[in-house]
Amino acid sequence: MIAAFLRAELGPRPGRLRASLRIVAACLIGTVLILAFEMPHGGWAIFSIFTVSQADAGASLRRGLERLLGTAVGGGAALLSVLAFVDLPFVFVPLLGIAVAAGVYGSRVFAAPYPPLLFALTYLLVALSHVDSPEDYVGVALWRMTAIGLGVALATGAQLFLWPDDPLDKLRHELVRRLDLVRALADQAISGAPGSRTTPPESTLALGDITGQLQLLANAEVRYPALRSRNAEHTALILEVARLFSAAVWASETVPTTAARGGFDPSVGARLGAIRDDSARLARALESRRWLLATAEPVATITPEGSASGPVAATAPVVDGMERALDRIVVLTGIGSPRDGVLADSRPPVASPLDVSEPAGARAWPLDPPALKVGLKAALGVEICYVIMQALAWPGLLTSTVTCVIVGGSTVGANLSKAVLRQVGALFGGFLGLVVIVAFMPNLHGLTSYLIAVGVALWIAAWIAVGGPRTAYAGIQTALALGIMLLGDFGPTTDLVSGRDRVLGILLGAAVMGVIDQTLWPIQARRAMRPTVARALRMMAELGRAGREPGTGAAHPRGLRARIYRTLASALQLREESRMEGDPDTPATRSESDLILHLVTDAQAAMPGLLAAAGERLAASAPAPRTPLAEHVEEFERVTADFFEAAADAVEGKPAPGFAALRARAHRLAEATGDAPCAVPIPSADESAARLATRHLTSHQLLRLVTRLDPGV
Numbered sequence: 001m002i003a004a005f006l007r008a009e010l011g012p013r014p015g016r017l018r019a020s021l022r023i024v025a026a027c028l029i030g031t032v033l034i035l036a037f038e039m040p041h042g043g044w045a046i047f048s049i050f051t052v053s054q055a056d057a058g059a060s061l062r063r064g065l066e067r068l069l070g071t072a073v074g075g076g077a078a079l080l081s082v083l084a085f086v087d088l089p090f091v092f093v094p095l096l097g098i099a100v101a102a103g104v105y106g107s108r109v110f111a112a113p114y115p116p117l118l119f120a121l122t123y124l125l126v127a128l129s130h131v132d133s134p135e136d137y138v139g140v141a142l143w144r145m146t147a148i149g150l151g152v153a154l155a156t157g158a159q160l161f162l163w164p165d166d167p168l169d170k171l172r173h174e175l176v177r178r179l180d181l182v183r184a185l186a187d188q189a190i191s192g193a194p195g196s197r198t199t200p201p202e203s204t205l206a207l208g209d210i211t212g213q214l215q216l217l218a219n220a221e222v223r224y225p226a227l228r229s230r231n232a233e234h235t236a237l238i239l240e241v242a243r244l245f246s247a248a249v250w251a252s253e254t255v256p257t258t259a260a261r262g263g264f265d266p267s268v269g270a271r272l273g274a275i276r277d278d279s280a281r282l283a284r285a286l287e288s289r290r291w292l293l294a295t296a297e298p299v300a301t302i303t304p305e306g307s308a309s310g311p312v313a314a315t316a317p318v319v320d321g322m323e324r325a326l327d328r329i330v331v332l333t334g335i336g337s338p339r340d341g342v343l344a345d346s347r348p349p350v351a352s353p354l355d356v357s358e359p360a361g362a363r364a365w366p367l368d369p370p371a372l373k374v375g376l377k378a379a380l381g382v383e384i385c386y387v388i389m390q391a392l393a394w395p396g397l398l399t400s401t402v403t404c405v406i407v408g409g410s411t412v413g414a415n416l417s418k419a420v421l422r423q424v425g426a427l428f429g430g431f432l433g434l435v436v437i438v439a440f441m442p443n444l445h446g447l448t449s450y451l452i453a454v455g456v457a458l459w460i461a462a463w464i465a466v467g468g469p470r471t472a473y474a475g476i477q478t479a480l481a482l483g484i485m486l487l488g489d490f491g492p493t494t495d496l497v498s499g500r501d502r503v504l505g506i507l508l509g510a511a512v513m514g515v516i517d518q519t520l521w522p523i524q525a526r527r528a529m530r531p532t533v534a535r536a537l538r539m540m541a542e543l544g545r546a547g548r549e550p551g552t553g554a555a556h557p558r559g560l561r562a563r564i565y566r567t568l569a570s571a572l573q574l575r576e577e578s579r580m581e582g583d584p585d586t587p588a589t590r591s592e593s594d595l596i597l598h599l600v601t602d603a604q605a606a607m608p609g610l611l612a613a614a615g616e617r618l619a620a621s622a623p624a625p626r627t628p629l630a631e632h633v634e635e636f637e638r639v640t641a642d643f644f645e646a647a648a649d650a651v652e653g654k655p656a657p658g659f660a661a662l663r664a665r666a667h668r669l670a671e672a673t674g675d676a677p678c679a680v681p682i683p684s685a686d687e688s689a690a691r692l693a694t695r696h697l698t699s700h701q702l703l704r705l706v707t708r709l710d711p712g713v
Contacts, residue, residue, distance in 0.1 A: 009471045010467060016463070016467065018163045019466040020459055023049060023050060023462040024458050025162055027455070028451055028458075029158075030046065039143065039146065039147060041144050041147045042147055043482075044125065044483070046151065046479055046487065047479060048149075048152050049158075049479075052152050053465075066115050067114060067118050069118075070114060072145075074118065075141065075145040075148075078099070078126035078141065079142075081127055082127055082138070086137070093386065096124075096382065102116070104116075104405060105372055105374070108371035122145070124402060124405065131398065132398065168216075168291075172286055174213050175292070176286050180283050182245055182279040183276045183277075185249060186248055189251040189256070209569070233332055236332060244326060247321045253605065254318065254609075254704075271323065275319070281335075282330070282333070282335055285335045293333060321615075373521045377513070377517065377521065378513075381404030381512045396497070396500075397505040398505060399501075403419075403505065403510055403513070404509045407513050411581075412517050413524070413577030416514070417577060419510035419514060421471070422506055423506055426480075426506040429477060429480065430481050430502065432460060432482060435457075436485075437485065454486050454487075457482050461478035485499040485502070525577035534651045534652045536564055537648035540603060540606065541645045544614070545641045546614045546618060561607075565604075568603060571600050574596075599651065599711065602709045603709065605705060609698055613698045617691075636700060636703060637695070640706055642658075643707075643709075644709075647709050667707055669703050670703040670707060
């Protein structure tokens with residue numbers, strides 16, 4: 001098992017060699033500058049290079065600017081604190097804790113987390129400069145600030161000019177990936193055996209989240225400022241591809257079921273085939289071009305709603321939605337022409353929870369209690385480590401305070417995971433440094449040989465750092481250990497004390513935070529999984545009720561899609577963290593882990609249907625006429641939303657006496673049509689009736705899906 005894990009985390013993957021060599025090049029340039037100007041504390045420059053180097057150039061530039069801001073503010077505040085209060089410990093020590101708590105808290109509540117976190121780290125390194133050098137603490141503080149700034153500049157420059165990973169290329173890859181999946185899902189919908197259940201895997205369902213793509217767009221706008229003028233069109237393209245993908249997932253789930261009940265409609269099959277071919281054509285065209293949008297200013301396209309007369313096939317609404325999304329993608333990209341009958345005008349696409357942005361402001365006020373607890377625990381850990389360091393007169397334990405800030409997490413499992421990675425990275429970095437110092441340093445006689453020895457060791461750390469998320473942090477810690485050991489002197493060295501102190505400091509910090517996490521406000525990941533899933537289910541109930549009253553501002557839930565997907569992803573992350581909190585192979589633990597995985601997967605499978613129904617309600621310009629069909633549809637949607645609410649209570653272990661009755665009611669409604677095909681007659685040119693028919697058919701299929709949700713009660 002360990003061998004398989006290491007192969008997965010350390011094995012080659014596209015772009016990994018290039019990314020690791022880019023980091024090493026920046027480090028070697030920094031090493032030459034450190035040696036040339038005899039810059040002390042050069043290890044922090046190496047640490048900055050590793051932490052600033054990101055997956056694409058836009059992210060690196062953004063992270064670099066944020067780190068410079070955090071460095072300047074934190075360093076300036078710490079320098080003032082040292083000058084004014086270093087001889088007043090009853091003031092200096094509380095200020096140290098307040099600064100750490102504020103920085104850690106801010107990193108958890110602000111939309112941009114790096115400035116406050118880096119403020120805390122830089123404040124620590126500068127404020128504690130008097131521990132290393134009581135006679136020249138101002139000089140030490142300034143040199144540390146300079147080292148961090150040098151690392152930021154070198155890493156950002158390397159990312160921008162040395163084999164850069166373009167965020168625009170990554171965004172294009174994500175869009176092409178989803179279009180290719182649409183082709184596969186359309187094939188699955190056409191060829192799926194009647195009645196077969198072919199729910200896509202969790203990794204595919206999670207692609208309905210657009211948060212990562214919007215972040216890539218933001219990074220691309222940092223790299224290419226000219227793109228900002230067309231932010232609305234790029235955002236619309238991301239949303240339309242997401243809408244097409246979600247509809248394709250929904251079609252792959254519902255078309256075989258509908259075919260089993262009323263026969264496969266050849267016209268629907270033909271339309272799905274055309275969608276499959278058009279998606280493949282769009283994917284190949286996007287792959288071969290530099291920019292995503294058409295060169296001419298695009299206009300929005302609206303497919304006529306409710307233009308058909310007679311019965312609407314059960315799968316027609318979802319296919320209509322896919323065709324509308326494809327038409328909008330065609331117009332935005334300028335690839336091909338939209339279908340006949342598509343009206344082009346200046347109206348925006350149909351409003352839905354996909355189209356409203358999530359609030360980007362911080363949750364700084366009112367105070368967020370969980371984030372505040374994490375900040376206070378980190379501050380307490382720093383204070384304890386500072387007292388131990390002073391009591392033992394051991395300045396080399398400075399890294400214990402940094403460890404308290406970095407390993408602080410929301411759960412015991414997360415803290416243990418970070419602590420283990422940090423310790424493994426420090427030990428491995430110390431071992432590599434020991435090998436270089438003992439085996440190679442005595443035989444080095446020039447700058448070239450010195451750079452080769454240092455470069456090979458740093459390349460190993462960089463290879464780990466640009467790998468999988470479960471081990472990347474260990475690579476950063478390996479680099480810091482190497483930087484402290486190999487750049488402590490201005491040339492080849494045989495000093496092993498700095499490496500020893502570095503490792504012992506990390507072990508001390510991890511141990512202190514481990515005790516604090518277990519005794520002060522402990523949050524077990526395994527106990528947080530169910531409340532997190534329940535929170536997602538309640539938001540899905542909110543989505544199921546969105547748009548009940550067209551025309552009201554409250555009907556538009558801002559950023560609900562992103563919040564639901566992020567909460568479901570958090571539940572899976574907690575599931576991974578829970579493995580660090582005890583024996584993961586006991587029957588009870590495995591059963592609970594499997595239950596969370598199934599709940600998240602089934603919830604993600606229901607999201608496309610919820611989004612489709614919510615989109616129709618939000619797009620309605622007026623309430624649907626009060627008819628028996630409207631009451632029937634509202635009952636479908638009400639039972640679905642209530643089912644999610646009751647399931648959330650059941651998952652949390654709260655009394656849910658109505659859950660069994662709701663589940664039985666949902667089953668009866670889902671099976672109410674018997675074997676007859678679900679078809680609803682609508683008059684032509686009646687938009688509200690057409691939307692009502694779409695809601696009827698979508699909510700009927702959705703009821704079949706949500707009853708699979710099993711909270712284990």
